[in-house]
Amino acid sequence: MELVDKVLRGDEGSAARLISMIEEGRDEGYEAISLLFPYTGKAHVIGVTGAPGAGKSTIVDKLAISFGRQGGKVGIIAVDPTSAKGSGAFLGDRLRMRNAEKLEGVFIRSMAHRGFPGGIAKATLGAAYVLEGLGKDVILIESVGSGQTEIQISMICDSVVTVLTPDYGDEIQLMKAGLLEIGDIVVMNKTDRPGAVEAAKDIEFYLMSHKKQHWQIPVLTVEAIQGKGVEDLIAALKLHRTYTVENSQGSSKKKENIKRLVLAIFKEEFWGETLKKIQDKAMFDDIFQQLQNSTIDPYKAVRMVMDLALPTE
Ligand SMILES: Nc1nc2c(ncn2[C@@H]2O[C@H](COP(=O)(O)OP(=O)(O)O)[C@@H](O)[C@H]2O)c(=O)[nH]1
Ligand SMILES: [Mg+2]
Structure with a gap:
């Protein structure tokens, strides 16, 4: 990847561009990181x-x-x-x-x-x-x-x-x-x-x-x-x-940290992606309508949202 080569050659402009891509969450940016790693x-x-x-x-x-x-x-x-x-x-x-x-x-x-x-x-x-x-x-x-x-x-x-x-x-x-x-x-x-x-x-x-x-x-x-x-x-x-x-x-502390960090990032990504997927489903609004009408309790609502996110086969 040309951008990665430029960063490795010390080009600050390319580094700034790559960081922006990462901030925006663009796949291309993270592919570049794999090459830099x-x-x-x-x-x-x-x-x-x-x-x-x-x-x-x-x-x-x-x-x-x-x-x-x-x-x-x-x-x-x-x-x-x-x-x-x-x-x-x-x-x-x-x-x-x-x-x-x-x-x-x-x-x-x-x-x-x-x-x-x-x-x-x-x-x-x-x-x-x-x-x-x-x-x-x-x-x-x-x-x-x-x-x-x-x-x-x-x-x-x-x-x-x-x-x-x-x-x-x-x-x-x-x-x-x-x-x-x-x-x-x-x-x-x-x-x-x-x-x-x-x-x-x-x-x-x-x-x-x-x-x-x-x-x-x-x-x-x-x-x-x-x-x-x-x-x-x-x-x-x-x-x-x-x-x-x-x-x-010391080094094992760092390894333990990287696992915790990956899980923390996973949590954020999983949450974001999942919400994106279920928000558009008709059932999603329906659950909250029922909740408003008090036909279901909040715990039931959580279980229904869970089922929507992770349907059991
Ligand atoms: N009196 C005093 N003020 C300091 C010292 N170090 C920083 N400051 C002042 O404290 C304020 C905040 O500093 P800054 O480095 O921006 O803090 P930051 O918000 O933690 O990044 C600035 O006005 C600095 O000039 C110090 O050793 N003594
Ligand atoms: Mg500061």
Whole structure:
């Protein structure tokens, strides 16, 4: 496929086109991925997650510059499923990414609109493969998803950085939601603000007493806007990379994740396709009419929809 050859030769325009095809859910795009797939698996895919305003874009920007200086070829994917293309958040990201964008070899792609067929994780995984085909060896994925999306995006990554700030006490919320554990590295950003060092210590203590794996999740203090702590973050990322490559526990975790991810994408696709098929059937409207008239109960309605979707022979 010509498009694939061009991507493999490093043509960024072709990569951008291919990512658009993937976003639109076009078969051609996924056929291209099959051809690219044998060339992937070597890049360090790093996820950066956290609440809006935590400093993810600033951190990603600084990481891109530092990795770039060290000779890395960097690609950035900014995922924001909640904002529409062209909205303030999107433009803000573009402005903040400016420094990294000026660096040669940094390819930035925003995926900032809703409703990818098959879900955001499917499109993001595809985009990461394209960037790797393009020759990127460090891929930074910034995501501000909530709950499931965040977890799914994290499954695409080799290393996940959770960014917190001392501002909102959001770390408490994260602990409660169990979201802190999806990170391999925790960053306490905005350490120029009061309470940051104490908050970082609290989280460190929490993570030490709730350790679930061999890898001890480090808590790093960062002032992203000044670039402080960014080199330590890079060192921690490299250490984690080595750990996952060398440690069988790490690699089996990744394999388990890819199965979960495939099942998550399957769920989305299966749901979408099935709904498309049954919606046009006369019986479909009939079921809801009966439900409205209270001639059937909701459980009966579910069973009837199931029968419509998966008729037993
Ligand atoms: N005081 C302070 N502000 C920061 C720091 N890092 C980022 N910011 C600011 O926090 C705001 C949100 O940052 P941004 O990177 O866009 O956050 P994102 O929404 O998580 O991507 C911006 O105004 C940044 O300039 C920091 O270390 N200290
Ligand atoms: Mg951002």
